């Protein structure tokens with residue numbers, strides 16, 4: 001039965017664009033994905049005046065494998081939102097089926113759920129609003145160069161209207177293609193030359209092969225493709241694909257179909273004609289994560305190819321830990337606040353990204369990949385150390401003030 005989705009209705013702006021200029025905000029968060037929405041919620045719970053902005057209308061779709069792993073769920077538990085995925089209709093994930101070179105292996109997962117990004121991101125924005133944050137959807141932000149000592153100025157554009165807004169601290173959670181911090185000295189992003197592109201589509205597949213509770217992951221020449229059944233029965237398809245191979249095969253749908261068939265999975269009907277959307281090159285890192293009264297988080301703070309499905313866990317962990325820093329930076333800003341964020345991000349997230357980098361290198365060698373699947377078929381427990389490393393809770397979160405216990409009455 002299709003679950004009732006609590007969060008499928010659109011979310012309205014909580015104030016008029018013109019009203020945003022009447023005060024100096026403590027924290028303006030640009031981008032209402034998992035990183036931005038949770039950071040806004042946590043900062044609002046600490047008593048800050050928070051404005052959350054996104055250029056999209058919500059619910060909005062996003063290229064993603066739509067799998068929240070056990071580490072992501074542990075962050076939601078840490079902030080007191082452990083019931084949010086189930087309330088939004090999430091389906092438990094039990095296994096991952098890996099396939100390459102027509103060989104397949106099945107490994108058990110230690111928890112995790114599948115949930116569409118429309119439902120998950122919307123539920124997180126609603127949690128931010130319940131905590132007292134304001135929200136402006138369909139509004140694009142740009143950041144001016146530093147023009148005052150005590151705040152930063154952003155230009156917010158909605159339809160034909162633009163307004164200047166002041167904030168003591170700005171959080172850039174604007175994702176992979178975000179440009180908010182692109183003019184900041186020292187915050188230039190370097191993109192890996194060999195990086196793959198992300199691509200995704202949602203299918204109305206009723207073939208019966210791709211069942212609930214399983215992540216299907218196929219690797220082949222040109223990239224890898226993941227499929228998962230969503231809470232409403234649709235089939236989410238997400239892929240990391242070589243740029244040149246996409247061009248040669250005539251588009252992401254065709255290349256995804258080829259990768260699935262090389263791996264030995266059935267090709268879902270309609271995959272080639274589906275409305276595929278792409279991302280910029282995936283593997284990237286900005287030189288720094290802060291400048292004057294500005295901090296960067298989520299995918300905007302650096303990303304690696306997504307085979308291990310950890311991006312949302314990194315985004316949520318970053319959001320939970322940056323909020324107290326943002327609030328104290330709004331009271332008194334100093335470069336030490338930004339430096340503390342950079343160090344926390346390094347020890348909590350950058351170190352975990354090593355495993356993901358290592359796996360994405362293996363995936364570029366189809367023969368090695370097929371050999372690894374053969375080994376896993378004989379001994380699935382060989383994957384346990386990696387699965388454990390990816391799913392373990394973020395130890396550094398214990399150093400973050402547990403603000404979910406309620407600061408604001």
Ligand SMILES: Cc1cc2nc3c(=O)[nH]c(=O)nc-3n(C[C@H](O)[C@H](O)[C@H](O)COP(=O)(O)OP(=O)(O)OC[C@H]3O[C@@H](n4cnc5c(N)ncnc54)[C@H](O)[C@@H]3O)c2cc1C
Nearest residue numbers: 031033034035054055065066067141175198298299311312
């Ligand atoms: C192919 C693929 C598969 C993936 N699969 C998984 C998976 O299964 N599990 C997992 O955990 N992760 C997965 N990820 C990673 C995950 O999607 C990201 O890590 C996650 O979305 C990061 O969240 P975020 O909040 O940083 O950015 P986003 O979710 O991208 O949100 C950024 C927001 O900023 C807004 N924005 C940008 N610029 C502006 C502006 N100037 N003004 C206003 N708004 C702006 C955008 O509209 C957007 O809503 C996958 C990624 C890809 C590409």
